[in-house]
Amino acid sequence: MLLLIAGTMSVLFVRNLFVATMLLGIVSFIMALIFISLDAVDVAFTEAAVGAGISTVLYIGTLALVGSQEKDQPKFAAGPLVICLAVGAVLYYATYEMPRFGEANNPVHTHVAPRYINDSPTEIGVPNMVTSVLASYRGYDTFGETTVIFAAGIGVLLILRQRRRRKNEDDETDVPLDEGKTGRSGSLTGLGSQHDLIPHVIAKLLIPFIFVFALYVQFHGDYGPGGGFQAGVIFAAGIILYALVFSLDYARSVVSERAILFLISAGVLLYGGVGVVSMMLGGNFLDYNVLASDPVAGQHLGILLVELGVGITVTAAMLAIFYAFVGRADLIAAKAEQEEN
Amino acid sequence: MSFGFFNYWVFIILLMIGLYTVMSRSNLVKKMIGLSLFQISVFLFYISMGKISGGTAPIVVDGPLDTAAPIYSNPLPHVLILTAIVVGIATTALGLSLVVRIRESFGTIDEEEILEMKDGA
Numbered sequence: 342m343l344l345l346i347a348g349t350m351s352v353l354f355v356r357n358l359f360v361a362t363m364l365l366g367i368v369s370f371i372m373a374l375i376f377i378s379l380d381a382v383d384v385a386f387t388e389a390a391v392g393a394g395i396s397t398v399l400y401i402g403t404l405a406l407v408g409s410q411e412k413d414q415p416k417f418a419a420g421p422l423v424i425c426l427a428v429g430a431v432l433y434y435a436t437y438e439m440p441r442f443g444e445a446n447n448p449v450h451t452h453v454a455p456r457y458i459n460d461s462p463t464e465i466g467v468p469n470m471v472t473s474v475l476a477s478y479r480g481y482d483t484f485g486e487t488t489v490i491f492a493a494g495i496g497v498l499l500i501l502r503q504r505r506r507r508k509n510e511d512d513e514t515d516v517p518l519d520e521g522k523t524g525r526s527g528s529l530t531g532l533g534s535q536h537d538l539i540p541h542v543i544a545k546l547l548i549p550f551i552f553v554f555a556l557y558v559q560f561h562g563d564y565g566p567g568g569g570f571q572a573g574v575i576f577a578a579g580i581i582l583y584a585l586v587f588s589l590d591y592a593r594s595v596v597s598e599r600a601i602l603f604l605i606s607a608g609v610l611l612y613g614g615v616g617v618v619s620m621m622l623g624g625n626f627l628d629y630n631v632l633a634s635d636p637v638a639g640q641h642l643g644i645l646l647v648e649l650g651v652g653i654t655v656t657a658a659m660l661a662i663f664y665a666f667v668g669r670a671d672l673i674a675a676k677a678e679q680e681e682n
Numbered sequence: 683m684s685f686g687f688f689n690y691w692v693f694i695i696l697l698m699i700g701l702y703t704v705m706s707r708s709n710l711v712k713k714m715i716g717l718s719l720f721q722i723s724v725f726l727f728y729i730s731m732g733k734i735s736g737g738t739a740p741i742v743v744d745g746p747l748d749t750a751a752p753i754y755s756n757p758l759p760h761v762l763i764l765t766a767i768v769v770g771i772a773t774t775a776l777g778l779s780l781v782v783r784i785r786e787s788f789g790t791i792d793e794e795e796i797l798e799m800k801d802g803a
Contacts, residue, residue, distance in 0.1 A: 343795040346692065346699075358709070358712065362715070365715055368722065372722055372725070372726065375726065376725075376729055379730060379733045379755070380732075380738060380740070380755035380764070381733075381755070383764050384737045384760050384767070387764050387767045391767050391768060392718075392722070392767070395773050396774060399771070399774065399775050400711070402778075403778040403782060407781060407782060408785075416777040420705075424701075424705065425702045428697075428698065429694050433691070436691065442689055448733065449731045449732065449756055449759070450756050452759065453758065458740065459757065469738055469741045470754065470757040471741075471757045471761055471764065474758060474761045475761045475764065482765070489769050490768060493769075493775060496779075497779045500711070500776070500783055503782070574768065596780060658772060659711060661773040666779070669684045674785075
């Protein structure tokens with residue numbers, strides 16, 4: 342815990358944004374360890390994969406585009422500090438009204454949670470309660486969140502893939518993304534150096550295991566910690582590793598951008614489709630009981646399909662965001678080269 | 683137990699650091715990092731509320747149980763935070779992509795410099 346505070350303080354004071362990003366990754370990882378000690382294994386899983394993995398890649402991708410040095414400025418800002426301290430003081434005062442940490446009869450634990458804990462094993466038949474609450478009891482929420490991820494992925498694509506119009510040249514107003522080939526200086530596509538043997542060998546060894554692990558997490562989420570969100574992120578991380586070590590063109594030839602656009606919507610449609618099918622079979626929207634002959638088997642099937650939909654959307658959205666950032670760097674590099682000529 | 687509120691205090695400190703970063707730094711990437719810290723602190727708050735002392739992870743244990751009935755920590759905050767993390771990274775990515783576009787349009791990602799430009803124009 343104290344390590345965590347030290348980490349965040351250093352994130353605040355470090356000038357170089359690159360170092361700050363690395364420290365943020367470390368903070369996320371420490372947080373994941375704390376989550377494990379607080380019994381939240383699923384959350385720790387996600388935090389480690391997302392916070393320490395994907396978000397670091399995204400920040401570095403941004404820094405490659407915007408430069409990593411923060412402008413010098415006065416270290417001390419009085420106004421914000423006062424506001425922060427005031428907010429902190431109010432919250433500190435409020436903690437004395439909070440129920441004590443870790444007691445079983447706190448209000449949090451007496452509302453709907455006992456029902457989830459006591460009834461979900463018989464109603465849903467899935468040992469991991471987090472999965473059953475996520476996909477079944479709170480299926481609407483999860484559907485909404487998958488849609489948010491879908492929207493964010495589309496939003497990033499819209500913002501970053503928008504083709505720039507150059508002011509001084511009239512006819513060729515568009516630079517097609519496909520022109521970003523390897524080997525341009527400053528291009529992120531050429532990031533995967535062709536000559537570094539060790540990363541190549543190690544990546545080749547690791548990537549199959551990452552994919553197998555992602556599939557395990559995806560389909561074993563009913564029984565152990567895991568599920569669609571985590572599996573999607575791990576799967577995307579595997580492909581991003583491939584793109585970083587080899588080159589983006591190789592990764593694009595494995596999973597093309599068109600395929601990503603297709604998958605990102607296919608996941609949401611699969612989730613919604615399960616809901617529609619259950620309505621057609623006479624149940625409510627996202628009521629899995631009717632999907633199979635007996636309710637428990639129906640719940641199993643429904644959760645499996647829904648988690649698959651979540652996993653597909655998350656993978657595709659993460660990849661879309663990554664491709665968009667890297668493709669942007671290519672676009673800029675291509676433009677700079679054209680201006681030189 | 684004097685440590686009864688310790689997790690909540692850590693949450694408050696992290697939240698203050700995140701808020702301070704957002705408000706005091708003019709660099710837009712640093713602001714996004716501050717927002718991430720803020721987000722992480724809220725996650726810690728939720729998960730702390732879900733913990734029951736002596737409890738275990740909310741996964742049903744099969745087979746012979748040595749205790750009468752195992753205590754499970756509350757699964758509900760876990761579900762909320764699990765999805766919040768992934769949604770958080772998606773929205774962070776959206777913010778970062780806006781930062782990239784701002785850099786391309788204005789040539790800087792420093793808020794104050796952008797405001798000066800606007801006044802000058």
